[in-house]
Amino acid sequence: MVVCVCNALRERDVREVARNGAQSACQAYRALGCQAKCGQCVPFARAIIAEERAAA
Structure with a gap:
């Protein structure tokens, strides 16, 4: 799913950086x-x- 249309960021990208801190x-x-x-x-x-963060 696209999170940010302006920057073409996908949900998986945001999840990955969240997992990385x-x-x-x-x-x-x-x-x-x-x-x-x-x-x-x-x-x-x-x-x-x-x-x-809750899942970590």
């Missing part, structure tokens, strides 16, 4: 070499990161 949406975007543009994806990215 990203604790916020900003950290995840930086780890993926981009930044949020319109911001509509940030709540979804936060939810994905929270899921991954």
Whole structure:
């Protein structure tokens, strides 16, 4: 699933960086070499990161 249309980020990418230590949406975007543009994806990215942190 696409999380961020502006940066073409997929859910699997966000999950991977969350597993590798990203604790916020900003950290995840930086780890993926981009930044949020319109911001509509940030709540979804936060939810994905929270899921991954809870599962760890």
